[in-house]
Amino acid sequence: xxxxxxxxxxxxxxxxxxxxxxxxxxxxxxxxxxxxxxxxxxxxxxxxxxxxxxxxxxxxxxxxxxxxxxxxxxxxxxxxxxxxxxxxxxxxxxxxxxxxxxxxxxxxxxxxxxxxxxxxxxxxxxxxxxxxxxxxxxxxxxxxxxxxxxxxxxxxxxxxxxxxxxxxxxxxxxxxxxxxxxxxxxxxxxxxxxxxxxxxxxxxxxxxxxxxxxxxxxxxxxxxxxxxxxxxxxxxxxxxxxxxxxxxxxxxxxxxxxxxxxxxxxxxxxxxxxxxxxxxxxxxxxxxxxxxxxxxxxxxxxxxxxxxxxxxxxxxxxxxxxxxxxxxxxxxxxxxxxxxxxxx
Amino acid sequence: xxxxxxxxxxxxxxxxxxxxxxxxxxxxxxxxxxxxxxxxxxxxxxxxxxxxxxxxxxxxxxxxxxxxxxxxxxxxxxxxxxxxxxxxxxxxxxxxxxxxxxxxxxxxxxxxxxxxxxxxxxxxxxxxxxxxxxxxxxxxxxxxxxxxxxxxxxxxxxxxxxxxxxxxxxxxxxxxxxxxxxxxxxxxxxxxxxxxxxxxxxxxxxxxxxxxxxxxxxxxxxxxxxxxxxxxxxxxxxxxxxxxxxxxxxxxxxxxxxxxxxxxxxxxxxxxxxxxxxxxxxxxxxxxxxxxxxxxxxxxxxxxxxxxx
Ligand SMILES: Cc1ncc(C[n+]2csc(CCOP(=O)(O)OP(=O)(O)O)c2C)c(N)n1
Numbered sequence: 001x002x003x004x005x006x007x008x009x010x011x012x013x014x015x016x017x018x019x020x021x022x023x024x025x026x027x028x029x030x031x032x033x034x035x036x037x038x039x040x041x042x043x044x045x046x047x048x049x050x051x052x053x054x055x056x057x058x059x060x061x062x063x064x065x066x067x068x069x070x071x072x073x074x075x076x077x078x079x080x081x082x083x084x085x086x087x088x089x090x091x092x093x094x095x096x097x098x099x100x101x102x103x104x105x106x107x108x109x110x111x112x113x114x115x116x117x118x119x120x121x122x123x124x125x126x127x128x129x130x131x132x133x134x135x136x137x138x139x140x141x142x143x144x145x146x147x148x149x150x151x152x153x154x155x156x157x158x159x160x161x162x163x164x165x166x167x168x169x170x171x172x173x174x175x176x177x178x179x180x181x182x183x184x185x186x187x188x189x190x191x192x193x194x195x196x197x198x199x200x201x202x203x204x205x206x207x208x209x210x211x212x213x214x215x216x217x218x219x220x221x222x223x224x225x226x227x228x229x230x231x232x233x234x235x236x237x238x239x240x241x242x243x244x245x246x247x248x249x250x251x252x253x254x255x256x257x258x259x260x261x262x263x264x265x266x267x268x269x270x271x272x273x274x275x276x277x278x279x280x281x282x283x284x285x286x287x288x289x290x291x292x293x294x295x296x297x298x299x300x301x302x303x304x305x306x307x308x309x310x311x312x313x314x315x316x317x318x319x320x321x322x323x324x325x326x327x328x329x330x331x332x333x334x335x336x337x338x339x340x341x342x343x344x
Numbered sequence: 345x346x347x348x349x350x351x352x353x354x355x356x357x358x359x360x361x362x363x364x365x366x367x368x369x370x371x372x373x374x375x376x377x378x379x380x381x382x383x384x385x386x387x388x389x390x391x392x393x394x395x396x397x398x399x400x401x402x403x404x405x406x407x408x409x410x411x412x413x414x415x416x417x418x419x420x421x422x423x424x425x426x427x428x429x430x431x432x433x434x435x436x437x438x439x440x441x442x443x444x445x446x447x448x449x450x451x452x453x454x455x456x457x458x459x460x461x462x463x464x465x466x467x468x469x470x471x472x473x474x475x476x477x478x479x480x481x482x483x484x485x486x487x488x489x490x491x492x493x494x495x496x497x498x499x500x501x502x503x504x505x506x507x508x509x510x511x512x513x514x515x516x517x518x519x520x521x522x523x524x525x526x527x528x529x530x531x532x533x534x535x536x537x538x539x540x541x542x543x544x545x546x547x548x549x550x551x552x553x554x555x556x557x558x559x560x561x562x563x564x565x566x567x568x569x570x571x572x573x574x575x576x577x578x579x580x581x582x583x584x585x586x587x588x589x590x591x592x593x594x595x596x597x598x599x600x601x602x603x604x605x606x607x608x609x610x611x612x613x614x615x616x617x618x619x620x621x622x623x624x625x626x627x628x629x630x631x632x633x634x635x636x637x638x639x640x641x642x643x644x645x646x647x648x649x650x651x652x653x
Contacts, residue, residue, distance in 0.1 A: 033509040034583045057479035057515040058446055058507060085445065089480070124366040124417065126428045128444050296651040299642075300366050301417030301425030307644040342576065344367050 001182040009151035009183050010040045010116075010172065013158035014078065016187050018048055021076060024162060026053045027063065028080030028116075035343060037080055038118070038177060060086050064093035064115070068101065068167075071113045076162060084117025084133045084171055091137075098167045099142030110165035114158065119210070119261065121175045121309075122337030124300035125344055131298065132210060134171040135260070135267040138239040144192050145238040147171040147261075149213035152183045153236050156190025163189055173211040173261060174344075175336045193240035197249070201231035204255040204319050207246055208234060209268045212259035212291075212310065215336070219315035226327045230319065238268060246272065247280050254285035257318045259310050264292040289318040306335065345375040345541060345600045346618075348402045350625035355415065356577035358633065364415040366428035371399035373539075373571035376599035377502050378403040380544025381470060381564070384552055390440050390456045390469040392449035395430045396502075396570075397442035400472050405437035408628070412636045419642045426642075426650065447473065447480035450499070454486045457495040457561075468555055470498040476507030478522050479515060487529050490561040497561040498551050499526065502538060504570045509585040526563035538566025539599040542606070569594035 004012065018024045026041055032055050036042030045053040056063055060081070067077035081087050087094065094115065101111045120130040138145040144166050146157045154172065161168035198213055199220050208216035213234030220230040231249050235242055250256050256276050258269040269290035276288050291310040299305055313329055320327060352372050359368060371378065378399035382391065385404070393400040401411055407422065414421030415429055423431045430444035440456065443449045453471030460467050477483055478501065490497045501522050505512045516522070523533040532554050536547040544566055551562035571591065573580035581588050607613050 029510065030508055034585060035509075055510050055514065058476045059479050059481070061481055089445075124428050126366070126430070126444070127426070128430075129367070294647050296648045297426075299426045299647065300423075300428035301419075301421075301642050302365050303417075303641045303644050304425065304647055305365075307647050341362065342367065344575065 001184065003180050004151050004183040005178055005180045006151045006154060006172070007039050007177045009155040010158065011043050012183070013155040014041070014044050015047055017159060017162040018044055018052065020187070021162065023074060024052070024076040024078060026078045026080060027056050027067065028082070029056060029058060030082055031055060031080050037082060038174075038343065041080065060089035061093055064090035064098065067113055068093060068098045068111055071111045072101070072109045077113045078162070079113065079115045081115070081117045083129050084119050085128050085131050087115070087117050087133060094137070094143070094169070095140050099140050101142075103142060111167045112165045113167050114161040115167070115169045117169065117171050119171055119173045120344055121173060121211070122340040123342055123344060124302065124305060125298070126300045127297035129344070132171055132173065132261040134169075134210065134238045135262045137169050138268070142167070143239065144168040145171070146192065146236060147173070147210040147238055148236040149173070149176050149208070149210055149234050150179060150196070150198070151181050153190060153196060153234070155183055156188055157192070157236060159187050160189040160192060171210060175211050175340070176214065179214060190236070192237045193242050194237070195233050195235045195242035195245040197231065197245065198234050199230065199232040201229035201253065203229045203253055204257065204322065205231045205233065205246070205249040205253045206257045206259065206315060206319070207272050208232065208259045209238060210261045211336070212261055215310065215312050216259055216315055218312035219319070222312060222316050222327060223319060223325070226325055228319070228323070228325060241271070243275055243279070246275060250276055250280040251283045254283050255322050256280075256284065257289045257291070257315060257322070259291040259315055262292060263295060264290050265295070267292065286322040289322060291315060291318055311335070345379045345603060346621055347625045348375045348378070348399050349600055350622060351402065351408065351629045352398055354626065354629045354633070355412070356572065359577040363637070365417060366415055367575050368415065368429040368577065369396040369575050370572045370577065371396050373594065373598070374502055374504060374568045375399050376541040376544055376603070377500065377538045377566040377568055378472070380541045381472075381498070381500055381548045383545050384548035385438070385470065386467070387438050388467045390438050390453065390467065392440055392453040392456075392469070392471045393432070393442040394446065394449060394473050394477065395442070395444045396474065397430065397432045401432040401434065401439050401442070404434070404439040406432060406434040406439045408632050409636065410434060412629075412632050413639060416636050417641060418636055418639045420636070420639045424642060424650070447477040447482040449473070450477060450486045451482055454490045454495060454497055457490065457497040458493060461493065461495055466556075468496045468498050468552055470500060472500045472502060474507065475501060475503040475505065475512055475516070475522060478525070487526060487531065487561070491529050491531055494560040496555045498548065498555065499561060499563040501563070501565045502568055503565055504568050506570065506574070506586070508574045509583065511585070521565065523563055523565035531561050531563050532558070533563035533565070535565040535567065538568030539597050539602060541599055541603050571595060
């Protein structure tokens with residue numbers, strides 16, 4: 001099988017689904033521009049032209065509603081936000097209407113659509129251009145929220161979104177765009193609510209959302225050197241959540257570390273910790289550890305930005321606090337965004 | 345204008361060194377709107393800006409070292425290295441805030457004007473924003489509120505014809521200029537050549553007089569053009585979303601060139617003086633950069649500091 005990068009997998013999923021279903025269109029500021037949302041919409045624009053891949057004015061909230069109206073009338077919109085932070089402006093339509101439509105109107109029609117939001121990372125993109133909103137939106141019933149870290153998963157989940165009838169929000173971390181792996185050339189859907197065990201292990205479970213699944217894998221490599229076998233789980237979909245896979249892993253390892261690209265309080269890490277406390281407590285040999293961004297807005301200055309994000313080393317450190325471990329934490333480790341200089 | 349241009353060009357030249365790790369939107373080519381409007385303001389008047397805020401910050405009297413240090417991510421930056429290029433501020437001189445989410449500071453400018461009005465303070469509140477922000481709901485909601493409450497707001501739309509790579513004519517109705525839409529809210533409004541600093545200044549003075557005399561907001565649409573890429577220090581002709589011909593047309597109408605020619609023709613200054621000023625500004629910015637590079641980064645111990653007051 002050939003390998004694809006994350007952004008290429010997104011592009012391929014969109015193109016293949018659009019070839020299959022003429023009701024799919026892609027809309028968003030810049031989707032048809034020379035950069036094509038970091039390459040992800042270039043091929044779709046080339047293949048399907050401006051009737052199906054088109055620029056829109058800067059009107060996030062209105063367009064979330066416009067897309068909703070189009071969706072209930074038979075279309076399958078894919079709405080793209082070059083930064084998910086702009087989805088705050090669209091959140092009234094997304095949360096108060098799109099998410100609740102099916103339920104609130106007695107199940108009469110569905111809102112089949114996909115909203116893509118890209119989480120900025122690196123180069124001091126700062127407080128309003130590098131937030132990851134997966135946990136915020138996952139709070140609200142009626143939406144599927146996905147945030148996979150790996151290329152084959154993003155492709156499979158996009159296919160499920162564009163085959164399904166539920167509004168889906170996809171959060172793509174910019175740092176994942178260069179991750180590469182084998183991706184099926186076929187249209188193989190990946191179901192929502194099914195986690196991926198990225199690496200099997202027996203001593204400790206690390207659950208990472210979005211980019212943190214990849215960082216957890218890097219942490220697992222470091223742990224391996226000191227003889228610790230870590231199991232790494234990427235939930236892929238934040239809602240619905242695959243509770244079984246996570247519980248089965250805790251049952252096996254008895255230790256749980258959770259990492260996220262958002263904040264701890266009231267977030268993804270809290271949800272997984274609650275799951276462990278409610279249903280997995282009998283397996284736990286040690287307290288649960290959570291890692292996320294520092295509890296402040298994202299800073300710009302490089303040393304602050306570095307201290308702000310959880311890293312493979314901070315994940316290792318959390319594991320170390322749960323078990324006897326001899327690891328040298330001063331070992332230099334390149335940051336995933338070390339060579340990133342944009343385009344943002 | 346020349347000072348702002350010199351500062352920005354110097355920063356743009358050094359940006360590729362990779363020491364300024366903050367997405368930077370240059371105002372090069374658009375200096376006349378910032379300078380023309382700010383020249384009509386007093387220190388106590390409030391200014392708000394968006395992501396393209398360098399010129400507004402400097403024209404309002406913002407501290408140069410604070411700006412350069414912010415770009416270099418130093419503790420001495422005007423936002424202590426927390427905010428970056430898009431969050432320049434210097435409240436002491438009335439440069440209240442800038443923001444990277446489109447349209448946000450249109451509303452805050454209205455809010456500051458609301459406070460001025462409540463206290464009968466005689467100041468005006470100015471918001472600079474691009475043509476792209478006109479499409480956002482907040483623009484309309486804010487204008488409506490300002491009109492209903494007769495607030496002392498000067499809305500300054502810098503119409504540079506693009507939102508990132510999207511041309512204006514594909515985003516907004518061609519036949520109804522932006523200022524005419526402001527008029528439809530019952531606001532006094534005017535369009536002006538945004539590359540002619542005197543025209544901008546005169547229009548701003550008139551606008552502020554109207555605000556004072558008649559009460560209520562004034563809307564100024566300044567027609568101008570961005571020379572460099574949307575974000576970053578480079579020229580972007582190769583990108584294909586605009587033509588070299590169009591860029592050349594606007595560069596020929598450089599606000600600084602026009603103002604210098606006018607000043608020379610009136611005998612207000614000599615070519616030598618212009619050169620001298622330019623050298624002075626060059627030295628100033630280079631010295632500032634030099635001193636900033638020696639300043640400390642924020643201490644990571646203070647990462648959480650300032651999240652709450
Ligand atoms: C709410 C929101 N949507 C999208 C963006 C991304 N964005 C940043 S600047 C920009 C274009 C702004 O155009 P304009 O207001 O005309 O200002 P200019 O860049 O031309 O100075 C866009 C779309 C954003 N920052 N905020």
